[in-house]
Amino acid sequence: MNELPLWGWLTIAIAIVIVAVLAFIAGRLLSRLKQQNQRRDQAIEKRNERLHESIVTIAKSVDQGQCPLSEGALRLVVLLDLRVEVNKPNYTERYQGLHTMYERIKHMPTHEARKKYPKAEIRQLDNEREGYEKELEDAILADVRQILKDFS
Template structure:
């Protein structure tokens, strides 16, 4: 019967039950912490994406209204779109091909302070090249910008 078991076997069973209960408690706490951490991460990602969306919409509107050069806007928009965190496939290069085409054509060109390191003749040559791309791709870029504004509003 049960009373025939030695006392040390009862002790082992009791210790096993205590260990299992302790491990279950620890696992529950860790799962709770993980859930909380995931919720905080999701909130942070949502806030970040919101700020990115505001910037994307602002730049796209200024491009559409002619207040921002198409090449500069394309550079900024492609980078901002790439920074968004999304669950599914992004495929922004397929949705906005002209923006990405412009980006690929001019991403090697220096901007801001880096321009000062180049001779003026070389800067003029790059500016002429960039302006040529803007004229060539203007209609397609503006179509992408308008589609982007629809998608993000």
């Protein structure tokens, strides 16, 4: 019978220790990864809940005439785009009126940026925006009501 020399047994023992240490490290890393993924998923869920609440609130205010159609469209399109979903619906196709308004007015200055433009130009942009609101009112309101159904 052929016996293994002492150095052979030592090599096997060292190999077993190395494999055990690597298995332990891999297990800890997998555990940390699982925890990190859970925290990420919880953060995404919490963020989506806040977005959901904001979307419903804005849609209700647009539907009730408390928020201008153009402002509501801008806000809703951005909020819908920010949602993180596994099988994210194509909101551009689903809410075409909102997206049409968004595309037409997204270049227009808002808030502080408006102050940098001459009043005549701001008036012209406001008239243009109001024209779009009249043109797209029915489509936007239909989209807002659909959002309220989809998100309730």
